[in-house]
Amino acid sequence: MSGSRLLTAPATVARTLTxxxxxxxxxxxxxxxxxxxxxxxxxxxxxxxxxxxxPERVLEDGEAARIEASITRRxxxxxxxxxxxxxxxxxxxxxxxxxxxxxxxxxxxxVAAVLARIEAQGLVGAPLTVLDLGTGSGCLLxxxxxxxxxATGLGLDISAAxxxxxxxxxxxxxxxxxxxFVVGDWGAGLGGSWQLIVSNPPYITDGxxxxxxxxxxxxxxxxxxxxxxxxxxxxxxxxPRAASLLGRGGMLALEVGRGQQDAVTALLAAxxxxxxxxxxxxxxxxxxxxxxxGKPGESARK
Numbered sequence: 001m002s003g004s005r006l007l008t009a010p011a012t013v014a015r016t017l018t019x020x021x022x023x024x025x026x027x028x029x030x031x032x033x034x035x036x037x038x039x040x041x042x043x044x045x046x047x048x049x050x051x052x053x054x055p056e057r058v059l060e061d062g063e064a065a066r067i068e069a070s071i072t073r074r075x076x077x078x079x080x081x082x083x084x085x086x087x088x089x090x091x092x093x094x095x096x097x098x099x100x101x102x103x104x105x106x107x108x109x110x111v112a113a114v115l116a117r118i119e120a121q122g123l124v125g126a127p128l129t130v131l132d133l134g135t136g137s138g139c140l141l142x143x144x145x146x147x148x149x150x151a152t153g154l155g156l157d158i159s160a161a162x163x164x165x166x167x168x169x170x171x172x173x174x175x176x177x178x179x180x181f182v183v184g185d186w187g188a189g190l191g192g193s194w195q196l197i198v199s200n201p202p203y204i205t206d207g208x209x210x211x212x213x214x215x216x217x218x219x220x221x222x223x224x225x226x227x228x229x230x231x232x233x234x235x236x237x238x239x240p241r242a243a244s245l246l247g248r249g250g251m252l253a254l255e256v257g258r259g260q261q262d263a264v265t266a267l268l269a270a271x272x273x274x275x276x277x278x279x280x281x282x283x284x285x286x287x288x289x290x291x292x293x294g295k296p297g298e299s300a301r302k
Contacts, residue, residue: 011064014055016040020071027075035080039070042084077214090143094169099161101224102216103139106281107200107255110288111143113279114198114253117290118148125150131245132156133186133199133238136224138166138179140198145175151196156184159223186238193247200255201234202227231257235264239271243293251276252291261286 017036024032041048043066044059059067073083079102081087087096089103090111096102118124128151132141135155145153157163163181170179184190186201204225209217216225227233235254242252252273256264265275273291281287 010058012055013040013044013051013057013059016059016064016067017051020067023071023075027077029074029077035074036071038080039074039083040067043067043070078219079215082219087137089139090146092139092143092146092169092173094137094139094142095165095172096137097161097165098219099159099221100137100165101200101220103137106283106285106287107139108143109279109281110140110198110200110253110255111147113277113288113290114144114196114251115147117251117277118196124148127151128195129153129192131187131190131194131197133184133197133242134158134201134224134234135166135181136162136200138169138181140200141179142166142169142173142175144196144198145178146173152178153180155179155181156187156190157181158183158185159221162221186234187241187245190241190245192245193250194245195247195250196253197242197246197250198253199238199242201238203231203234203255203257203260205229205231230263231260232263232267235267239267239273243271243273246273246293248293250293254289254291255287256289258285261289264289 017040020036020040021033024036029035037048037051041051044063070083074080081096081102085095087094087103090108094103128148130141130144130151130153132153132155135141135157138155141153141155145151155166160183163183166181170176202223202225204212204227206226206229209226246252254264261278268275268291273293276290276292278286279288
């Protein structure tokens with residue numbers, strides 16, 4: 001069935017949804033009916049609730065063709081977000097392309113940890129300066145700026161194509177005046193003193209790429225995923241630079257992979273940074289590390 005058309009005409013919404021879910025289940029998709037519902041709703045340019053309200057509506061030829069194309073792509077394990085070209089992250093809807101990493105809920109742990117620390121110190125309305133190393137779609141920087149009304153930020157990425165996506169996202173969200181994006185390699189050659197530095201660097205080992213879900217291994221940019229034999233190469237590059245760019249008492253927030261927290265903490269200390277906390281994602285994995293240039297016990301403006 002995976003190589004055949006979903007249905008012959010006339011095709012109703014309900015019959016197409018059932019056939020699409022079957023095809024996606026055969027392809028190994030984790031939640032086939034949910035994904036089929038999202039893709040069909042996008043193809044008919046309606047909310048998912050319309051599929052419930054009008055199950056017997058006969059699809060137009062153009063709608064059926066769009067559904068066929070999108071279900072075929074999902075059956076090849078292309079993520080729904082990439083088929084639709086957008087991803088919900090934090091409270092934002094972001095454009096994504098093949099040039100950007102697909103932002104995931106795990107990364108929201110970093111945003112939540114940073115905002116909690118800033119709020120605890122009464123700095124939500126302060127004119128903070130934010131640097132995002134390896135910004136990709138701009139998800140971390142833009143999520144933070146959306147919550148910090150007086151903050152400004154700079155996103156760096158080695159991919160000029162990814163930066164174009166980040167700029168478009170900033171424009172759509174009304175954040176262009178507070179967010180800039182430039183090509184850069186983990187802050188090399190950058191000056192200034194930053195109050196907040198954030199980064200979600202690649203941290204998958206070269207040997208693990210084959211074990212990743214097809215949605216990740218086939219469709220995320222390899223450059224944004226892997227970082228050497230132990231997955232720590234990016235941290236080794238960015239941490240000394242972040243330490244030199246971080247203002248006294250400033251805060252660094254890093255996303256880390258499963259089981260990497262101790263190794264990255266050691267690299268933080270070797271770079272002259274002081275660990276300030278570890279935060280778990282919804283799966284219970286220690287996903288975010290905070291650090292500062294202050295000494296242990298020192299009150300820091302983060």
